[in-house]
Amino acid sequence: MDNKKTIIGIIILVILIVGLIVISYFYNNFNNKQVNILAEETNKILQADLTTDEIDFNIKTEKGFATVENAIKEYISKIKNIYVEMDSTYTGINPDNIFSAENMPDKNLDEIDTIINDYKAKGQELLDEYDELVKEENIVKYIESKNIKTRKKYFIELYESAMLSDSMKEQFKTMRNEISGKKDDLYSKLNQLENVKKFLSDNEKSWSIKNGKIELNSSIVGQYYNLLNRVDEY
Numbered sequence: 001m002d003n004k005k006t007i008i009g010i011i012i013l014v015i016l017i018v019g020l021i022v023i024s025y026f027y028n029n030f031n032n033k034q035v036n037i038l039a040e041e042t043n044k045i046l047q048a049d050l051t052t053d054e055i056d057f058n059i060k061t062e063k064g065f066a067t068v069e070n071a072i073k074e075y076i077s078k079i080k081n082i083y084v085e086m087d088s089t090y091t092g093i094n095p096d097n098i099f100s101a102e103n104m105p106d107k108n109l110d111e112i113d114t115i116i117n118d119y120k121a122k123g124q125e126l127l128d129e130y131d132e133l134v135k136e137e138n139i140v141k142y143i144e145s146k147n148i149k150t151r152k153k154y155f156i157e158l159y160e161s162a163m164l165s166d167s168m169k170e171q172f173k174t175m176r177n178e179i180s181g182k183k184d185d186l187y188s189k190l191n192q193l194e195n196v197k198k199f200l201s202d203n204e205k206s207w208s209i210k211n212g213k214i215e216l217n218s219s220i221v222g223q224y225y226n227l228l229n230r231v232d233e234y
Helices: 002-047 063-091 110-133 136-144 152-163 166-202 218-233
Strands: 207-210 213-216
Touching: 002 063, 002 152, 002 166, 063 110, 063 136, 063 152, 063 166, 110 136, 110 166, 136 152, 166 218, 213 218
Parallel strands: none
Antiparallel strands: 207 213
8 A cells, every 4th residue: 555655656746747847848948939039129129220210119029028128129219219309300490480570570589599599409408318318227227117027137137138238339329429410410500590690680781570571682682592591401
């Protein structure tokens, strides 16, 4: 009887051991598959031109890996959006709208200065915002704010290995150069707006505001529109 119980016990133990081995195999296989998928999605970002390429927000991984993948893509999207906003600010300047009668009441050009200074402040603000985003402590804080319920340390380290890698830092550096270059383009355009404003100031007696419109003397019409058109060259 005792031998029979012993045999049954051994069989149960063997079954448990085999079960654990099978579970461990499938668990490790799942983990490896998820890590590989995450690596593929991260590589897509590293190889992308973030000034033009869209980020694929279709999450390919599962469970905690999906949280990591989503966090990476969300953060890269924040970085991309800085460039998009800088470019939008640059391309959104319309000299005809800026030098309108409503912005120069009674030939007062103070509002023009305000508009130009606001654009300059916006450009610097966006560059500063980018520099804050790519600081290591802010990158890490983002994943730490996510609701990771299990294996939190593991998933944070997985996120950090992708976001703080040398390759990703190179991508950040490239994006900063693009954003900084676009800011320089913005400032060049704003400097040309200042030239138009100075021209109007220097030739104050040769133009007027009538019926909500700017009226220019024939002696300065050509020069004025030449300066105005040059704004779009930048």
